[in-house]
Amino acid sequence: MKNVVVCLMPGAKFDRATGGLFGAARRLDAPLTAVIPGPADDELVATIAQQADTVICADASELTAYQPELTLAVLQTVCEQLQPDIVLLSGDTYSQELTPRLAGRLGGSSIGDAQGLAIEGDHLRVTRSVYGGKAMAVVELRRSPAVVWVRARSFDPEPARETPGTVETRAVELSEAARRHVNATEIIERHVETTGDVRLEDATVIVSGGRGLGGPEPFEELKQLASTMGAQMAASRAACDAGWVPPHWQVGQTGKKVAPELYLAIALSGASQHLMGIADAKVITAINTDEDAPIFRHCQFGIVEDYRNIVGPLREKLASLLS
Amino acid sequence: MQILVCLKQILDPEVPPRDFQIDRGRRAAIQGSANLVTNIFCENALETALQLRERSEGEISALSIGPASAEDVLRKAIALKVDHACLVEQEVAGSGSHSAITARLLAAAIRKLGTFDLILLGREAGDWGAGQTGGLLAEELGLPFVGFVDHIEAADGGVVLRRQTDTGWEKVRAELPLVATITNSEENVPRIPKTRDIMKSHRKPLTTWKPSDLGLSEEDVSSAADALEVVDLYIPEKTGECEFIQGESIEEKANAFAARIAAVVQRAGV
Ligand SMILES: Cc1cc2nc3c(=O)[nH]c(=O)nc-3n(C[C@H](O)[C@H](O)[C@H](O)COP(=O)(O)OP(=O)(O)OC[C@H]3O[C@@H](n4cnc5c(N)ncnc54)[C@H](O)[C@@H]3O)c2cc1C
Ligand SMILES: Nc1ncnc2c1ncn2[C@@H]1O[C@H](COP(=O)(O)O)[C@@H](O)[C@H]1O
Secondary structure (H helix, E strand, O other): OEEEEEEEEOOOOOOOHHHHHHHHHHHHOOOOOEEOOOOOOOHHHHHHHHOEEEEEEEOOOOOOOHHHHHHHHHHHHHHHHHHHOEEOOOHHHHHHHHHHHHHHHHEEEEEEEOOOEEEEOEEEEEEEEEEOOOOOEEEEEEEOEEEEEOHHOOOOOOOOOOOOOOOEEEOOOOOOOOOOOOEEEEEEEEOOOOOOOHHHHOOEEEEOOHHHHOOOOOHHHHHHHHHOOOEEEEHHHHHHHOOOHHHHEEEEEEOOOOOOOOOEEEEEEOOOHHHHHHHHOEEEEEOOOOOOOHHHHOOOOOOOOHHHHHHHHHHHHHHHHHH | OEEEEEEOEEEEEOHHHHHOOEOOOOOOOEEOOOOEEOOOOHHHHHOOOOOOHHHHOOOEEEEEEHHHHHHOOOHHHHHHOOEEEEEOOOOOOOOOOHHHHHHHHHHHHHHHHOOOOOOEEEEOOOOOOOOOOHHHHHHHOOEEEEEEEEEEEEEEOOOEEEEEOOEEEEEEEEOOEEEEEEEOOOOOOOOOOOOHHHHHHHOOHHHOOOOOHOOOHHHOOOOOOOOEEEEEOOOOOOOOEEEEOOOHHHHHHHHHHHHHHHHHHHHHHO
16 A cells, blocks of 8 residues: 655645645545645645545744745655655646655655556556657656656546544654755745636636737737636747746646636647647637648637637627627 | 756657657657757756846856767857856667656766856756756755746845746745756747857867766666656547638628637536
8 A cells, every 4th residue: 555645835725726636646545644834724624634534734833835945844854754655746836846856855756747647566657748748658656755746637626535534733843954955045025917816727718829919919809808708818838938928828838737618729829738738628719820720630619710800700799699 | 156057959849740750669759850959948048047147247057968969959059158068978768757867967967067056957858848857956966946937136145036936926035056947938038049159169169978977887877777667658649620610701700600609608607
């Protein structure tokens, strides 16, 4: 039996991603411990206890919000006590940043963006996209613990357990080795630029624009279309790199992984790296002048047209249909 | 400031899916007609370093591990005016997911090259997309680490980094030495070297080492020493056909398209 530890980040909530993370962990069918570093509210702890056998609230007085070195030191210390075979983290910035470091400190192996997990004999096997989404690889992690961040929303959450797990608050004494860099870095300013009430990752409908829009102005027209549809806005890397829209709008291999019911891609070619971000979208549709654009190979339906001709009439018609 | 940038040569990630082939037995991609290029995030890292050197004094060293062909990424870096370049010749076993071995080789080379204030890597390589090397290297070297950085300013003997988060950005104050991974932004779009500088780069010195020059044995860098094993590599099945919306006029097309979209949106209950 493998001993599985799920590490949350300070300030984590029980959202779709956390649900998916525990869904992935529980399907491994092994003893499961959840570690919450830093302050945790009672409601979160109670919800997590419905997912794990044991919940450890790892309390270190200095840790009030995520700081890279300190959070790492706390998780390292707790993992050294728990001696897990498998450590799972979510796919947020902080978890991605800490995954290889935690593996390095625990003498284990690491990989990210797991879309599938399976225990084979003595080892964890991870299925993930490689080559910008053009191929899939199965990678076996040979050194224990296997430290992995998962594409959390790709996993279905599991229902609450009948009997909740036990909750323990543990005061964490950092070892000399663990605390060596805790003052070397400090997040001094946090800037949240959410695109709306709902996070892009949790959006039900998304309108996304690409390089074919030619500049920032057409995005204003797309925003009107999006608001008619109750949609969130997103973009390709080309549009973000051009500075037309902010970087956190980017969807794809190195952007957001989204899972909407509908993804409307406008003047966006559908490079494999972009498609990696929309693998979990239910219906993909597109407006593109090029009928051979790769995006169409992933669409249920689509339209070959210049966006300048179609977006206006489309918005008007949708406004009447959806009112 | 002494800056070191780690550059990886990869198979051009923009090669269209129809030209992309793998050798399933060897569990590696076949190069075919595709070019070898510098990983884009490494280029973003180099661009960030070049801009930092323009604002504050310093030197930039470029380091790559790979087969002899990886000399090209270093020549390009020399054309962009890095001060030193070093190649550690080692075939990285067909796949780019062996981050633990790469990090060990990089750490050994960095120790031999000298002392650095800032060590920059790409957030991930465009081939295997592992995104592990930066964090593992920080641990090999026993240094602090910040990921997803897109801008760096020197400040009070240290640096202030801006980094991207899921919902916006953060500023991180950091002491040096530091390891950081760089992501793309509108500010670090890589500059293009002049043809004349590319020609001249071939006459500039380039240090070439083998792992044995770093005090590492064959065993240290063999797959047996590795933390991971790729057990399968395959190309997933293609998805279905797209139905193209037709119509006599723009209006007819727009109406038909709107009806299809509205049906999905209403089903989703927005
Ligand atoms: C390692 C790596 C990671 C990457 N990560 C990402 C990522 O996370 N996300 C991402 O998006 N990309 C990513 N990329 C980049 C990706 O490979 C593509 O370069 C990018 O997605 C292209 O963006 P685009 O579709 O907007 O532009 P293009 O490919 O230039 O497509 C523009 C499209 O607009 C159409 N068009 C032009 N004019 C009109 C018009 N008037 N009306 C309608 N259609 C029109 C064209 O036919 C074309 O299909 C990554 C690349 C690498 C190497
Ligand atoms: N063979 C290599 N030589 C030099 N740098 C590398 C090599 N492999 C990985 N890196 C660095 O590590 C980053 C992330 O790679 P990876 O962890 O493989 O996704 C790259 O962008 C490079 O900066």
